[in-house]
Amino acid sequence: MTRIEKTFGALKRPALVTFITAGDPDRDTSQAVLDALPGAGADIVEIGMPFSDPMADGPVIQAASLRALKARANMKQTLSMVRQFRSKNDTTPVVLMGYFNPVLAYGVQQFAADAASAGADGLIIVDLPPEEDAELQKSAKENGLDIIRLVTPTTDEARLKSLLNGASGFLYYVSITGVTGAASADPARLAPHIAAIKKHTALPVAVGFGIKTPEDATRIGKIADGVVVGSALVQTIEKSKKNEAAQAVAKQVKALAGAL
Numbered sequence: 001m002t003r004i005e006k007t008f009g010a011l012k013r014p015a016l017v018t019f020i021t022a023g024d025p026d027r028d029t030s031q032a033v034l035d036a037l038p039g040a041g042a043d044i045v046e047i048g049m050p051f052s053d054p055m056a057d058g059p060v061i062q063a064a065s066l067r068a069l070k071a072r073a074n075m076k077q078t079l080s081m082v083r084q085f086r087s088k089n090d091t092t093p094v095v096l097m098g099y100f101n102p103v104l105a106y107g108v109q110q111f112a113a114d115a116a117s118a119g120a121d122g123l124i125i126v127d128l129p130p131e132e133d134a135e136l137q138k139s140a141k142e143n144g145l146d147i148i149r150l151v152t153p154t155t156d157e158a159r160l161k162s163l164l165n166g167a168s169g170f171l172y173y174v175s176i177t178g179v180t181g182a183a184s185a186d187p188a189r190l191a192p193h194i195a196a197i198k199k200h201t202a203l204p205v206a207v208g209f210g211i212k213t214p215e216d217a218t219r220i221g222k223i224a225d226g227v228v229v230g231s232a233l234v235q236t237i238e239k240s241k242k243n244e245a246a247q248a249v250a251k252q253v254k255a256l257a258g259a260l
Contacts, residue, residue: 003093003121004146004169007043008204014221016041016257017206019097019230020249021048021064022081023073024237030068032246033237034085038092040250041257044206045085046124046228049078049098056126060231063238075106079118086119095148095169097124103136112139122146122169130162137166150174151205153193160200170204170226171197175211191223214259221260229256 001009008015018037023030037045048054050068054061082094096115103111103125115123123145128136130149140147146169153175155163163171175190194205206226211217217227233249240248 002144002146002169003091004044004095006091007093008170008225011043013260014224015043015204015206015226016217016253016260017044017046017095017208017226017228018042018233018253018256019046019048019208019228020233020237021050021061021068022078023050023068023071024064024234025067025242025245026071027073027077027081029237029242029245031081031084033249034081035088036246036250037253038089040253042092042253044093044095044226046095046097046230047078047082048230049075049096049102051099051102053101054099054126058231060235060238064234067238075102075111079114079120082115082118082120090119093121094119095122095124095146096120098126100125100128100136108135109139112136112143112145116143116145120145122148124148124150124172126150130165133166146170148172151197153190155193155197157196157200160197164201164203167201167203170206171201172228173197173205173207173224175207175209175220187219187223190220194223214255217256217259227256227260229253 050065050073054065148169149163149167151171151173204225206228207220207224208228211229212232220227236248236252237245
């Protein structure tokens, strides 16, 4: 079993999936935050790969990418952070999330090999539809990486079949029609669609976008297998002093985990 399968299989509650941007605001601060996440209650860690044009992200995560790039973040540094995290933690799944341009620039086959070697477990490539991901899917499969697909409130049954083809690990349900951090998720509106999706797959469904508070996490946790929190944590990093960021985020994650 993969780390992702083991994590979802072992939990008796929804998984807490946390997102931060690699290298934000600098390598050392970002590494300290990353290393603190599991101990605070994060079950799965998503690491954003900095990119200059993160079109699916709202202002908070866009700014995080720009801060990281200004501090000279790049793909090699991101993978180095994963490797350093793995030297201390061999159980918490790590998912790399971002856009295809940096992966293509790195080299698809080399990226998949290096990501797996560093200790990553899965990939979420936001702007790469299943019709265009054959090369990445092949390289990911060869290196034991899950391809985690995005499902949205507008995904119909026909489109879902395409998305499920080659999907593994879990499904990431984008709870709002908009960018990250733009609005709050509405469990009552999402529940019927998530139930319909689960009739077609045994993959866990984790809900992200619009989940900011422990109260949000509790509500979404009643209808999902996982709850993804990103912008709220990135905003805490932005507002904290560098030497206090890890502690501040850990406190926030602990409250979110407690709500689940």
